[in-house]
Amino acid sequence: xxxxxxATYDAIVAHARRDHPDEACGIVAGPEGSDRxxxxxxMINAAGSPTFYEFDSTELLALYKQMWAxxxxxVVVYHSHTATEAYPSVTDIGLASEPxxxxxxxxxxxxxxxxxxxxxxxxxxxxxxxxEEEVAVVAALPEN
Amino acid sequence: MAxxxxxxxxxxxxxxxxxxxxxxxxxxxxxxxxLEGNHPGIKDRLxxxxxxxxxxxxFVNVYVNDEDVRFIGGLDAxxxxxxxxxxxxxxxxx
Numbered sequence: 001x002x003x004x005x006x007a008t009y010d011a012i013v014a015h016a017r018r019d020h021p022d023e024a025c026g027i028v029a030g031p032e033g034s035d036r037x038x039x040x041x042x043m044i045n046a047a048g049s050p051t052f053y054e055f056d057s058t059e060l061l062a063l064y065k066q067m068w069a070x071x072x073x074x075v076v077v078y079h080s081h082t083a084t085e086a087y088p089s090v091t092d093i094g095l096a097s098e099p100x101x102x103x104x105x106x107x108x109x110x111x112x113x114x115x116x117x118x119x120x121x122x123x124x125x126x127x128x129x130x131x132e133e134e135v136a137v138v139a140a141l142p143e144n
Numbered sequence: 145m146a147x148x149x150x151x152x153x154x155x156x157x158x159x160x161x162x163x164x165x166x167x168x169x170x171x172x173x174x175x176x177x178x179l180e181g182n183h184p185g186i187k188d189r190l191x192x193x194x195x196x197x198x199x200x201x202x203f204v205n206v207y208v209n210d211e212d213v214r215f216i217g218g219l220d221a222x223x224x225x226x227x228x229x230x231x232x233x234x235x236x237x238x
Contacts, residue, residue, distance in 0.1 A: 047236075057212045092237035096237070097154045
């Protein structure tokens with residue numbers, strides 16, 4: 001199960017709406033081993049595409065170096081689908097390389113840049129196998 | 145000559161769980177061959193054969209002292225003692 005706070009959830013949805021019709025992408029970092037998505041980092045989709053996303057390679061290194069310095073890891077890796085459902089594509093599955101992360105998919109296909117419900121779903125993707133999991137949105141993450 | 149190589153989570157199955165390993169080589173290509181000697185199987189995750197040429201896999205990023213190797217010669221990028229090499233899989237999808 002993914003437990004995420006309302007503010008982070010809302011920020012991911014807002015990012016997806018803002019970048020529609022291109023795919024939006026980013027991570028939520030948290031302390032290593034904690035499974036707590038605490039620090040949202042919106043990334044630029046270097047592919048600038050409605051059907052593909054990729055972190056810029058230089059920004060990717062900067063992001064990981066910052067996480068290593070903070071003893072963090074990517075707890076959530078998120079991106080949006082803008083014309084299809086919030087389910088990992090074959091490409092998503094083939095390129096998933098963080099076996100410990102929750103892969104969040106948001107779909108903006110219904111309302112695009114506008115207000116309205118969006119699909120927000122979470123998966124584990126390990127060795128090509130996709131397992132959907134429950135998403136619990138809480139007012140604030142529980143105290144440690 | 146020792147070069148520290150930072151290994152991403154997904155490839156730590158090849159390094160016994162180690163986050164960083166030491167390697168040797170005066171080019172990235174030689175370093176990868178050296179890593180393969182100590183961590184069999186890792187080379188195939190980093191490079192692929194394309195038109196009879198060995199190339200870095202499209203969705204694997206390698207950095208030497210924070211420079212993406214694609215801008216400094218790719219597999220021919222020169223290395224020297226004390227260099228820091230980081231391997232990071234692309235975060236990408238469709």
